[in-house]
Amino acid sequence: xxxxxxVDVYRGGRVESSHCGHVxxxxxxxxxxxxxxxxxxxxYARSAIKPIQTIPVLxxxxxxxxxxxxxxxxxxxxxxxxxxxxxxxxxxxxxxxxIEEGALQCGTHIPHAQDTYKALLAAGKDLTPLYNNCSGxxxxxxxxxxxxxxxxxxxxxxxxxxxxxxxxxxxxxxDYPIEQIExxxxxxxxxxxxxxxxxxxxxxxxxxDYSTLGEKRAKVVDRITTAMMAHPEMVGGTGRFCTDFxxxxxxxxxxxxxxxxxxxxxxxxxxxxxxxxxEDGNGxxxxxxxxxxxxxxxxxxxxxxxRLMHHYRPVLKNARQENIGELVPSFTxxxxxxxxxxx
Amino acid sequence: xxxxxxVDVYRGGRVESSHCGHVxxxxxxxxxxxxxxxxxxxxYARSAIKPIQTIPVLxxxxxxxxxxxxxxxxxxxxxxxxxxxxxxxxxxxxxxxxIEEGALQCGTHIPHAQDTYKALLAAGKDLTPLYNNCSGxxxxxxxxxxxxxxxxxxxxxxxxxxxxxxxxxxxxxxDYPIEQIExxxxxxxxxxxxxxxxxxxxxxxxxxDYSTLGEKRAKVVDRITTAMMAHPEMVGGTGRFCTDFxxxxxxxxxxxxxxxxxxxxxxxxxxxxxxxxxEDGNGxxxxxxxxxxxxxxxxxxxxxxxRLMHHYRPVLKNARQENIGELVPSFTxxxxxxxxxxx
Numbered sequence: 225x226x227x228x229x230x231v232d233v234y235r236g237g238r239v240e241s242s243h244c245g246h247v248x249x250x251x252x253x254x255x256x257x258x259x260x261x262x263x264x265x266x267x268y269a270r271s272a273i274k275p276i277q278t279i280p281v282l283x284x285x286x287x288x289x290x291x292x293x294x295x296x297x298x299x300x301x302x303x304x305x306x307x308x309x310x311x312x313x314x315x316x317x318x319x320x321x322x323i324e325e326g327a328l329q330c331g332t333h334i335p336h337a338q339d340t341y342k343a344l345l346a347a348g349k350d351l352t353p354l355y356n357n358c359s360g361x362x363x364x365x366x367x368x369x370x371x372x373x374x375x376x377x378x379x380x381x382x383x384x385x386x387x388x389x390x391x392x393x394x395x396x397x398x399d400y401p402i403e404q405i406e407x408x409x410x411x412x413x414x415x416x417x418x419x420x421x422x423x424x425x426x427x428x429x430x431x432x433d434y435s436t437l438g439e440k441r442a443k444v445v446d447r448i449t450t451a452m453m454a455h456p457e458m459v460g461g462t463g464r465f466c467t468d469f470x471x472x473x474x475x476x477x478x479x480x481x482x483x484x485x486x487x488x489x490x491x492x493x494x495x496x497x498x499x500x501x502x503e504d505g506n507g508x509x510x511x512x513x514x515x516x517x518x519x520x521x522x523x524x525x526x527x528x529x530x531r532l533m534h535h536y537r538p539v540l541k542n543a544r545q546e547n548i549g550e551l552v553p554s555f556t557x558x559x560x561x562x563x564x565x566x567x
Numbered sequence: 568x569x570x571x572x573x574v575d576v577y578r579g580g581r582v583e584s585s586h587c588g589h590v591x592x593x594x595x596x597x598x599x600x601x602x603x604x605x606x607x608x609x610x611y612a613r614s615a616i617k618p619i620q621t622i623p624v625l626x627x628x629x630x631x632x633x634x635x636x637x638x639x640x641x642x643x644x645x646x647x648x649x650x651x652x653x654x655x656x657x658x659x660x661x662x663x664x665x666i667e668e669g670a671l672q673c674g675t676h677i678p679h680a681q682d683t684y685k686a687l688l689a690a691g692k693d694l695t696p697l698y699n700n701c702s703g704x705x706x707x708x709x710x711x712x713x714x715x716x717x718x719x720x721x722x723x724x725x726x727x728x729x730x731x732x733x734x735x736x737x738x739x740x741x742d743y744p745i746e747q748i749e750x751x752x753x754x755x756x757x758x759x760x761x762x763x764x765x766x767x768x769x770x771x772x773x774x775x776d777y778s779t780l781g782e783k784r785a786k787v788v789d790r791i792t793t794a795m796m797a798h799p800e801m802v803g804g805t806g807r808f809c810t811d812f813x814x815x816x817x818x819x820x821x822x823x824x825x826x827x828x829x830x831x832x833x834x835x836x837x838x839x840x841x842x843x844x845x846e847d848g849n850g851x852x853x854x855x856x857x858x859x860x861x862x863x864x865x866x867x868x869x870x871x872x873x874r875l876m877h878h879y880r881p882v883l884k885n886a887r888q889e890n891i892g893e894l895v896p897s898f899t900x901x902x903x904x905x906x907x908x909x910x
Contacts, residue, residue: 227570227587233827233848236751238761240611241827241848244570244587268583331886345688356886408579413887418581484576484584504847505576505584543674543699544756 226262228555230502230516231509235540235549243509245485245502247517247557250425252433252495254399258521258557263422267501268408270416270482274301274361275448276397276427280389281364282444286371290321297451298458300364303481305461306335306355313458314359321367328353329380330362330412337461358412360458365414380414382407387415394419397437398427411483421499424488429497431478432490449478449490465511465535472531477523479514481507487514491523508551511535516553569605571898573845573859574852578883578892586852588828588845590860590900593768595776595838597742601864601900606765610844611751613759613825617644617704618791619740619770623732624707625787629714633664640794641801643707646824648804649678649698656801657702664710671696672723673705673755680804701755703801708757723757725750730758737762740780741770754826768842771831774821776838792821792833808854808878815874820866822857824850830857834866851894854878859896 230245246261256263278300281287287297296317304310318325332351334341340355353359362379365386369379372386379386395402400423410416431449434442452459456470459480469479479489485502487510498517502509515536518524529536540549573588589604599606621643624630630640639660647653661668675694677684687694696702705722708729712722715729722729738745743766753759774792777785795802799813802823812822822832828845830853841860845852858879861867872879883892 225572225585227572229568229570235611235759236749238609238611238749238751240751240761241846242568243847266581268578268581329887331888333886342688345685346691348689353886358886406579406581408581408583409885409889409891411885411891413885413889416578418583503584504586504849504852506847506849509847542752542754542756543676543696543701544672545674546752546756548752548754 227503228261230260230513230553230555232552232554233540233549234552240549242554243502243504243506245500245509245513245555246421247513247555248422248425248499249517249521249557250422250429250497250499252429252436252497254426256422256560257496258559259422260555260557261503264420265501266406266418267421267424267486267499268416268418268484269424269488270410270484270486271303271358272480272482272486272488273394273417273424273427274303275431275452275478275480276394277361277390278364278448279393279397279441279444280386281368282447283441284368284372284389286368289371290317290367292317294451295455295458297448298455299360301448301452301480302360302459303357303466304360304458305337305464306340306357307337307461308340309457310360310461311354314354314363317363317367321370323366323370323376325352325354327366327376328356328359328362330356330358332356336464356412362412362414382415391415391417394427397430398423421501425497425499427497428488428490428499429495432492432497433495449492450475452478452480468532468535472528473524477518481510483507485510487511489514489518494523496521496523508538512537512551512553513555516555517557520557570846571604573603573856573896573898575895575897576883576892577895583892585897586845586847586849588843588852588856588898589764590856590898591765591768591842592860592864592900593765593772593840595772595779595840597769599765599903600839601902602765603898603900604846607763608844609749609761610764610767610829610842611759611761611827612767612831613753613827613829614646614701615823615825615829615831616737616760616767616770617646617823618774618795618821619737620704620733621707621791622736622740622784622787623729624711625790626784627711627715627732629711632714633660633710635660637794638798638801640791641798642703644791644795644823645703645802646700646809647703647801648680648807649683649700650680650804651683652800653703653804654697657697657706660706660710664713666709666713666719668695668697670709670719671699671702671705673699673701675699679807699755705755705757725758734758734760737770740773741766764842764844767831768840770840771833771842772838772840775833775835775840792835793818795821795823811875811878815871816867820861824853826850828853830854832857832861837866839864839866851881855880855894855896856898859898860900863900
């Protein structure tokens with residue numbers, strides 16, 4: 225196991241904690257161009273893979289059948305904050321598809337939007353799966369099952385056709401054998417997929433440069449990433465990294481966070497895909513690492529970094545709201561001398 | 568920087584994330600007996616040092632002047648959950664000392680006890696510093712200032728006599744030069760202290776075997792650690808590690824958690840002190856690491872491990888409350904061949 229520090233956590237002038245991590249930068253030919261840590265680390269993609277999980281919703285025809293708009297498609301790729309703009313839209317999609325809210329099987333957790341949670345409690349209400357950050361993705365799965373005349377009750381189980389289509393699509397886009405993709409259970413109960421980090425980067429490179437995906441899939445992928453970049457408020461929420469990041473990148477870069485410190489980025493201009501995993505799983509380190517990677521590659525400039533400074537070098541505050549430290553990226557990407565297709 | 572994996576995080580059968588860490592095991596002569604990672608790592612002790620911060624409250628005479636009981640003293644050492652048993656006791660101590668609740672300067676955060684938070688919101692109330700996990704420690708500082716006729720308004724500032732007494736006491740107990748202790752700002756606004764990890768272990772070894780601290784300090788230290796072990800529910804709260812751990816160890820072991828993955832333990836039977844720092848600061852890994860250390864040292868037996876299994880190998884649940892993985896310690900302590908006094 226390669227352990228390489230990528231982000232330091234300062235308290236005052238001293239490093240209090242530090243995060244190890246892994247970065248893989250791959251082009252749409254599958255060549256590993258830059259890395260740090262172990263680019264072949266087998267990594268659960270978690271929610272970072274949602275844009276690829278959304279492909280079958282469009283390819284089956286379910287999305288058009290139920291009149292999904294660009295903001296709707298963006299929401300299918302989301303780990304949303306549970307704001308009204310997210311939950312209202314989930315309900316509206318389900319209603320158009322004639323599916324009860326109770327069909328959502330994603331479970332409950334306290335939403336990122338504290339105001340939503342406070343308002344719920346103040347009204348004497350309980351959390352429901354609607355507020356789960358994955359309710360958009362689950363809605364995409366449900367409407368696909370409905371459109372395909374498949375059972376709704378067990379759409380989240382590994383052998384359901386909805387999940388099998390996702391697995392096949394992921395294998396195709398990342399060009400990684402389906403039988404080598406390891407399956408676990410995600411935070412919301414659906415299958416979660418583990419692949420080498422550089423294969424995840426390759427998948428996002430092909431989402432950015434979709435020329436080798438075939439005409440039909442290329443159009444679908446273009447719709448998904450265009451929707452995410454045009455409506456980044458759906459992908460995360462107020463103040464969230466994915467939202468601020470895509471909102472600052474002028475339709476060039478799309479990115480998606482996953483739990484346990486995963487981030488995937490596609491660059492439509494260069495066709496590069498970037499995959500990042502923080503070894504310890506702490507999401508606080510992945511956004512500084514993502515922006516530092518883009519800076520070192522020359523993909524984002526000083527102005528963009530400055531607009532995203534609160535994500536690039538986040539200031540840590542204590543319970544008194546005093547600034548007591550900050551996160552600082554601490555790595556230098558290594559150029560891979562002989563770029564080779566890593567399979 | 569020595570990077571050594573100490574705890575693996577499994578999802579299904581695969582390691583999803585892993586935590587590096589450092590352990591130092593020191594006896595009351597100051598000899599480093601066992602370690603992993605870097606036992607000299609300069610480490611902010613954070614809240615783990617609260618039992619030492621409590622010494623001046625007793626040594627000045629403030630504790631006895633205001634009639635502090637054993638549960639009260641235990642609460643001064645706490646990072647409590649904000650349950651009624653904690654907040655009621657903080658209010659009672661402040662009242663006996665004639666200090667307003669508004670004097671607490673620890674700031675606000677959402678308490679560990681979700682029920683407390685829900686009840687507050689449902690009642691249309693706001694969080695106050697009373698619910699801060701450090702309100703016991705701040706109460707100890709306030710009553711000391713009051714008893715010593717010092718200003719109450721700025722008791723939390725580094726140059727206030729309350730903080731200077733703590734700094735001097737910490738230097739004496741750890742036998743580490745006062746001018747070498749690095750100071751930052753803690754989560755609750757008071758000074759936080761960085762020392763080599765093995766010096767923190769030595770401090771807790773001397774809290775366990777207090778024979779070299781002088782008669783007066785020995786009595787004070789005995790009262791503090793006895794109070795913590797007799798009333799562990801005050802140190803954490805329902806289901807918290809410190810509470811369950813000390814509740815299972817029959818008055819032999821005292822331990823205290825600190826933010827950013829710190830844990831300190833003293834063993835009254837062997838006079839050993841143990842200090843642990845998770846490099847990435849994630850508290851989820853520090854309890855398995857602490858129990859694994861005690862197991863390898865032969866300080867706790869299988870029965871005790873079994874009683875604490877949910878802290879030793881915690882099961883990870885998802886939003887559907889399914890078991891999806893677990894944390895597993897993955898290190899072997901190294902015996903230090905020639906035990907030397909590390910200063």
